[in-house]
Amino acid sequence: MSATLRLALSGLRGRSKVAAGATALVAALAAAAVVAGLSVQSQGGPQVDEIYRDSGRPDLVVYGEPGALEGLRGDAAFAATGPVTAYTTGEVELGDGSVEARVATPPPASAVGAPQLRTGRWASAAGEVVFDRAAAVEAGVRDGDRVRINAAGGLVTLTVVGTAVDLTDCFYPDCDPIRLFVDPAGLRALAPDVADQHSMLIARLADPDAADAAAARLGGSAGVEGVQPWPDTRDDILTRELIFGASLAAFGIFVLLAAAFVVAGTAAARLLARRREIAMLQAVGYTNRQIIGGLLAETLILGLAGAVLGWLAGTLLAPFLQVGLSAAMGRTGLRVSVVSLLIAVAFVGVILTAATVLPARRAARQPVTDVLRDAPPRSAAPARVARLLDRLRLAPATRFGIGTVLARPARSALTAAALAIAVAAVVVAAGFLTTMDRFVTEPASAGDPYDAAVAGDGTDGARTAAALSSMPEVAGWYTQTDRRATLGEETFLARAVGGDPAQAGFLVREGQPLRAAGEALVGYGFLKRFGLGVGDTVDIRAGDTPLALKIVGWYSETEDTGEVLMYRAEMLPGATPDAFLVSARSGTPAALATALRERLGPAATVHPIEADSDELTLFTYSMLVMAGLVLVVSLANLAAALLSGARERARVLGVLRTVGFTVRQTLAQSASGGAVLGVAAGIVGLPVGLVLFQVLSDQMTIGIGAGPGLSRSPSWVLLVLTVPAAALIGALAGAAVTRRLAGTPASTLVRWE
Amino acid sequence: MTQPLLRASALVRTYRGGAREHAALRDVSLTVAAGDWVAITGPSGCGKSTLLHLLGGLDRPDSGEVWLAGTRLDDRDESGRALLRRRHVGFVFQFLNLVPTMTVIGNVELPLVLQGVARREARARSLEVLEELGVGDAADAAPAELSGGQQQRVALARAVVHRPDVLLADEPTGALDSASADVVLDLLRRRHDSGQSIVLVTHDHRVAAAADRVVTMLDGEIVDERDLTGAKDRPTYANLINLEG
Numbered sequence: 001m002s003a004t005l006r007l008a009l010s011g012l013r014g015r016s017k018v019a020a021g022a023t024a025l026v027a028a029l030a031a032a033a034v035v036a037g038l039s040v041q042s043q044g045g046p047q048v049d050e051i052y053r054d055s056g057r058p059d060l061v062v063y064g065e066p067g068a069l070e071g072l073r074g075d076a077a078f079a080a081t082g083p084v085t086a087y088t089t090g091e092v093e094l095g096d097g098s099v100e101a102r103v104a105t106p107p108p109a110s111a112v113g114a115p116q117l118r119t120g121r122w123a124s125a126a127g128e129v130v131f132d133r134a135a136a137v138e139a140g141v142r143d144g145d146r147v148r149i150n151a152a153g154g155l156v157t158l159t160v161v162g163t164a165v166d167l168t169d170c171f172y173p174d175c176d177p178i179r180l181f182v183d184p185a186g187l188r189a190l191a192p193d194v195a196d197q198h199s200m201l202i203a204r205l206a207d208p209d210a211a212d213a214a215a216a217r218l219g220g221s222a223g224v225e226g227v228q229p230w231p232d233t234r235d236d237i238l239t240r241e242l243i244f245g246a247s248l249a250a251f252g253i254f255v256l257l258a259a260a261f262v263v264a265g266t267a268a269a270r271l272l273a274r275r276r277e278i279a280m281l282q283a284v285g286y287t288n289r290q291i292i293g294g295l296l297a298e299t300l301i302l303g304l305a306g307a308v309l310g311w312l313a314g315t316l317l318a319p320f321l322q323v324g325l326s327a328a329m330g331r332t333g334l335r336v337s338v339v340s341l342l343i344a345v346a347f348v349g350v351i352l353t354a355a356t357v358l359p360a361r362r363a364a365r366q367p368v369t370d371v372l373r374d375a376p377p378r379s380a381a382p383a384r385v386a387r388l389l390d391r392l393r394l395a396p397a398t399r400f401g402i403g404t405v406l407a408r409p410a411r412s413a414l415t416a417a418a419l420a421i422a423v424a425a426v427v428v429a430a431g432f433l434t435t436m437d438r439f440v441t442e443p444a445s446a447g448d449p450y451d452a453a454v455a456g457d458g459t460d461g462a463r464t465a466a467a468l469s470s471m472p473e474v475a476g477w478y479t480q481t482d483r484r485a486t487l488g489e490e491t492f493l494a495r496a497v498g499g500d501p502a503q504a505g506f507l508v509r510e511g512q513p514l515r516a517a518g519e520a521l522v523g524y525g526f527l528k529r530f531g532l533g534v535g536d537t538v539d540i541r542a543g544d545t546p547l548a549l550k551i552v553g554w555y556s557e558t559e560d561t562g563e564v565l566m567y568r569a570e571m572l573p574g575a576t577p578d579a580f581l582v583s584a585r586s587g588t589p590a591a592l593a594t595a596l597r598e599r600l601g602p603a604a605t606v607h608p609i610e611a612d613s614d615e616l617t618l619f620t621y622s623m624l625v626m627a628g629l630v631l632v633v634s635l636a637n638l639a640a641a642l643l644s645g646a647r648e649r650a651r652v653l654g655v656l657r658t659v660g661f662t663v664r665q666t667l668a669q670s671a672s673g674g675a676v677l678g679v680a681a682g683i684v685g686l687p688v689g690l691v692l693f694q695v696l697s698d699q700m701t702i703g704i705g706a707g708p709g710l711s712r713s714p715s716w717v718l719l720v721l722t723v724p725a726a727a728l729i730g731a732l733a734g735a736a737v738t739r740r741l742a743g744t745p746a747s748t749l750v751r752w753e
Numbered sequence: 754m755t756q757p758l759l760r761a762s763a764l765v766r767t768y769r770g771g772a773r774e775h776a777a778l779r780d781v782s783l784t785v786a787a788g789d790w791v792a793i794t795g796p797s798g799c800g801k802s803t804l805l806h807l808l809g810g811l812d813r814p815d816s817g818e819v820w821l822a823g824t825r826l827d828d829r830d831e832s833g834r835a836l837l838r839r840r841h842v843g844f845v846f847q848f849l850n851l852v853p854t855m856t857v858i859g860n861v862e863l864p865l866v867l868q869g870v871a872r873r874e875a876r877a878r879s880l881e882v883l884e885e886l887g888v889g890d891a892a893d894a895a896p897a898e899l900s901g902g903q904q905q906r907v908a909l910a911r912a913v914v915h916r917p918d919v920l921l922a923d924e925p926t927g928a929l930d931s932a933s934a935d936v937v938l939d940l941l942r943r944r945h946d947s948g949q950s951i952v953l954v955t956h957d958h959r960v961a962a963a964a965d966r967v968v969t970m971l972d973g974e975i976v977d978e979r980d981l982t983g984a985k986d987r988p989t990y991a992n993l994i995n996l997e998g
Contacts, residue, residue, distance in 0.1 A: 383895035386856045396866050403854030660839030660867045662832040747812035
């Protein structure tokens with residue numbers, strides 16, 4: 001066995017099991033956080049791709065007239081198509097409200113785009129329905145339940161006999177309508193008049209990479225109302241997973257940084273305690289390189305064990321951290337990735353090496369003779385610090401506590417830095433939660449500046465508009481008509497907006513609201529995707545209508561990751577609004593919805609806007625858990641650093657006790673030191689946290705298409721309390737770790753080795 | 754009858770480490786009168802330092818009593834003993850006596866500050882003692898900037914600055930070269946001449962011979978006690994005992 005390895009193993013044997021375990025645990029926590037984040041980011045993709053393959057690769061979904069769709073089946077770009085499928089729309093009662101639904105007969109299982117049955121069986125009688133899997137999980141609908149559907153044929157009650165996943169759009173609640181499947185008799189019962197039925201065609205392309213180009217080309221064909229390419233749907237399905245995973249991984253970096261400072265601090269303390277042993281080894285012939293190598297190997301062995309454990313924990317945890325996908329597709333299975341193991345080991349290895357080498361070099365370069373004759377460690381010491389503190393009129397305990405912190409500036413800085421990272425993590429987490437809360441409580445942040453929606457289908461638009469304008473409960477309204485549109489060879493969502501959108505409260509971030517024909521207001525994602533800016537002019541095709549538009553501004557929109565363009569409805573004459581979006585003068589969305597139902601009659605389908613906060617719960621808890629993790633690691637480090645510092649000073653504490661320090665003063669001196677570290681951590685961590693929060697939150701809001709600058713800082717109360725709270729935590733930690741020493745007889749302390 | 758300054762009676766102290774026990778003191782009694790200089794000597798591990806620590810209230814005996822200036826010390830808790838030490842006791846150890854993060858003057862004035870003496874007065878009194886002990890110039894230095902002998906003089910200054918009833922010294926010259934040891938011994942002698950009571954633990958017979966009374970310990974017991982007051986040939990006291998081989 002090499003001398004270096006022998007030294008490393010001897011060091012491991014000499015460590016207390018608790019200290020060794022703590023180092024490995026810190027490495028494990030950091031690795032687990034990073035691996036979980038990376039896994040969440042990547043685990044959704046393969047799962048979605050698998051079901052895409054199982055569904056026969058549905059690259060395009062084309063909506064339009066049945067005849068036109070039949071004509072498209074022979075298009076050269078198509079490798080295969082399913083049958084032209086009839087569907088109707090309706091409202092499904094879910095809980096206290098209702099949700100828009102598209103009801104179709106399922107194509108044969110082998111057809112392109114056939115929905116995938118998840119539970120139960122397919123409907124075989126008129127009174128049966130297969131429910132959208134994601135919506136069923138979200139709303140707690142189970143096989144055997146009875147649901148009520150309000151469609152053209154009237155209110156029908158159906159029995160749920162199964163659930164299925166359908167890839168024609170992203171999953172509820174990110175996308176609606178939800179998709180339901182009935183047998184042909186069931187469809188006829190829901191839409192007895194063929195005029196109430198619509199058609200769609202699902203196609204597999206010969207070249208899947210050409211989906212956007214094909215969508216752009218077909219979108220302009222006669223009789224085609226819209227085209228949805230699979231890449232857009234896939235992106236929409238995975239957006240939340242990507243953002244959530246990135247957030248987890250970012251917090252994992254926080255844990256990793258905290259871990260680095262923890263290891264550096266404990267390594268410095270441990271090496272100081274082992275200085276005599278190291279000098280003895282040097283005396284018997286160990287070179288500096290061997291000493292450093294041995295000390296580094298000792299830490300890396302623990303780090304490697306921790307990284308593997310953390311990788312395992314992160315891998316096991318990742319399936320439980322799915323956002324959005326799990327409802328539709330069930331939890332993903334375990335995905336064991338050697339790459340993530342290598343990344344975890346590399347991250348932990350680099351961090352631990354950086355954290356160990358410097359103190360190890362210092363330890364190896366100490367004057368051997370000084371150590372062997374028990375001379376106190378040389379330090380740059382505290383002559384200046386001592387003189388400075390003498391000038392301050394501090395109580396003896398405070399004076400001593402602060403002095404000990406300042407006497408070892410490097411180690412104190414490491415301890416404070418670890419705590420500062422925790423403070424920053426808390427600030428970032430609090431900011432994220434505040435920003436999330438904004439998105440939930442201010443629907444305009446997500447591009448939905450209304451309180452209730454009235455479905456346009458089956459209503460007389462002019463009558464509805466007149467009714468809305470006369471209602472005292474209504475502050476304003478606008479209409480929207482969605483079309484898949486094309487710009488060049490790429491497709492996106494274009495929205496014709498009628499009524500008075502300028503008063504609708506869209507969150508216009510740059511430029512001006514949409515006022516006149518020829519103008520376009522776009523989402524940030526649209527500008528980013530096409531490399532455009534406010535003031536640019538674009539020529540698009542909305543359905544088969546060519547439009548020349550000047551971009552007058554951009555607004556916050558999260559639908560289709562912000563790749564949305566709004567223009568005036570006057571430019572799409574004859575189009576029926578998909579929905580009337582109504583703002584309340586006062587009162588809740590539910591109250592407005594009730595008033596609208598009363599005014600517009602039972603035929604009108606009205607939905608109050610609902611804050612989709614359930615999905616955010618996992619995100620919120622995960623943020624809090626990660627911030628808590630960083631905090632725990634940092635506090636453990638603070639406690640360990642203060643404890644080792646107190647042990648190093650045990651003899652001095654004994655001397656102070658001989659002079660007359662009481663137990664309380666012994667505790668107070670340590671609390672003072674801890675408080676100073678806490679204050680330093682707060683002062684550094686607070687601005688760092690705010691800057692990091694701005695950067696990360698901008699990345700997040702840009703990622704979801706809403707654009708930068710939407711973040712909302714944590715409450716000022718939290719910010720004001722940060723530094724005092726950090727000081728208090730430091731003081732409590734200081735007092736806690738010295739309790740045992742404070743109770744130790746002074747005679748033991750003055751004999752302390 | 755005058756009450757003794759320091760009285761220890763039937764002290765027993767046993768250290769326990771796992772299953773092993775070590776009887777450091779076995780039924781030790783000692784009385785120190787005001788103005789006495791008592792040297793406690795004996796081989797390593799005989800219980801000298803343990804006895805000194807019990808006398809100064811740094812530890813509590815398993816049984817027995819310690820009375821200091823008419824107050825029972827051993828039944829007080831840690832803080833209670835600390836408060837008594839502030840007023841009545843000064844301690845000097847073999848090395849590492851000083852608080853490294855405080856200047857010399859900061860170290861010396863500490864007992865006064867703890868007693869609540871005004872900072873200005875504490876500083877003046879501390880400087881006075883430092884001058885008296887020949888280290889006044891080093892008042893603003895950090896301990897690490899001083900030699901071992903200087904540090905020990907500063908420790909002595911801190912131990913006497915608040916005019917304690919008794920000075921307890923544990924091998925105060927043990928880590929010094931002979932010249933520095935002579936200086937410290939001379940300082941102790943001068944403090945004693947001015948009325949300071951001293952209890953001193955030492956291996957050094959020459960230092961022990963400077964005391965009025967020499968108590969010799971072996972295996973946790975006092976095995977010899979001699980009064981050297983008026984002895985004609987103190988420096989040769991070392992020749993009288995031969996217990997440390």
